Amino acid sequence: MKDYQLNYSKINKALYDCDTRQIKAEKILKIIKDFSQKDLIQCRCLEIGCSTGINTNFLSGTFRDCIGIDIDENAVKFGYSNKKIHGQFIIGDAMQLPFQSELFDVILCNHVYEHVPDAETLMKEVYRLLKRDGFCYFAAGNKYSLIEGHYHLPFLSWLPRPLSNVYLKLTGKGDRYYEKHLSYFQLKRLLKKFSCTDYTIRILLEPNRFGAEDMISQDSIIRKTPPFVFSVVKPFIPTYIFILKKDLQTPDD
DSSP: OTTOOOOHHHHOGGGGOHHHHHHHHHHHHHHHHHHOOSOGGGOEEEEETOTTSHHHHHHTTTSSEEEEEESOHHHHHHHHHTOSSOOEEEEOOTTSOOSOTTOEEEEEEESOGGGSSOHHHHHHHHHHHEEEEEEEEEEEEBTTOSBOTTTOOBTGGGSOHHHHHHHHHHHTSOSOOOOOOBOHHHHHHHTTTEEEEEOHHHHHHOTTTTTOTTTSOTTOGGGGSOHHHHHHSGGGOSEEEEEEEEOTTSOOO
16 A cells, blocks of 8 residues: 555564553553443444554453454554454554444544554544544644654654655664654644544643553652643643544534
């Protein structure tokens, strides 16, 4: 498939670390449970961009059905061979998902948008697949994060594509910078068809509640920062967490 990142799990070996991936899944589940009034064991869940499937397998004990889909064939095979409960896995394209409309109560789209050729097409698929009362957990990296999250290089995602490619080569991190990050305001435009509940600052203010105490220690300066400061610096926060619901007042394209 043209201009698709087909083998990301070969680049990022951390995707095979079951312990750290399960910790991430536990954090996702805390946010889902905080938001949702649904009986999750009655719900059908889809994880788009499931990669090695560790999240899908962990969450499969929470939902009636839990399906993971990814275009990375080797990663999906690992997820299937490693499953401990009843996660289901499909190799497929996030921009052309092989499911009927309004099938899922819950969709996970966790740091996926920057890995697909067309993020708008991805979000149209999320909108199509959500039930009218369903919701999507959406985590997104910020273009204007000081340290880029995949290669841990300062200002990498700020640069024009030709310069970011050169930067990767010079640092020995890779030959091409594939990811296409958006700014906070660009993300808001990307998600315009959804009503958004923003958990980003809530998590910073209440890390224990949302399982983020491993990232925000008890003596961290973040815990001592007045809430209004987070609103001021929001365009530079590295990661955003939204819960998305269909805005039924917005007409379909």
